[in-house]
Amino acid sequence: MKTNKNTTNATLNRKFEKIARECLFIQTLRERGRDCLDFHEVSVLAIREAFEKAYNLGLAAGRKEMEQALSTPEFVHRDDACPKCGERNVDKLIWADDHRVVCAACGKTYKP
Numbered sequence: 001m002k003t004n005k006n007t008t009n010a011t012l013n014r015k016f017e018k019i020a021r022e023c024l025f026i027q028t029l030r031e032r033g034r035d036c037l038d039f040h041e042v043s044v045l046a047i048r049e050a051f052e053k054a055y056n057l058g059l060a061a062g063r064k065e066m067e068q069a070l071s072t073p074e075f076v077h078r079d080d081a082c083p084k085c086g087e088r089n090v091d092k093l094i095w096a097d098d099h100r101v102v103c104a105a106c107g108k109t110y111k112p
């Protein structure tokens with residue numbers, strides 16, 4: 001999945017603001033240029049809760065990214081594909097001890 005940096009930042013900002021509203025009772029994290037709007041008195045427990053929520057969000061995002069990476073097959077370059085069936089999935093091309101590759105899809109042994 002491709003995301004551009006602005007979309008990622010906007011999504012992050014929304015998540016941070018949600019945490020700020022829920023944990024710190026701060027309506028926005030945008031600087032508004034007035035001390036009464038930009039500075040807040042909050043408890044250490046609320047700050048801890050906000051940090052914990054942000055940490056858990058990052059942890060969940062990392063796990064999701066890892067699961068996507070693991071479920072997306074990797075492919076070898078076209079020049080290294082199985083010459084018989086064209087298989088390129090690295091999980092189906094097994095290196096043999098003699099520097100040859102065995103294609104699990106069709107059984108062909110070849111030298112890439």
Ligand SMILES: [Zn+2]
Binds near residue numbers: 084087103105107108
């Ligand atoms: Zn093959």
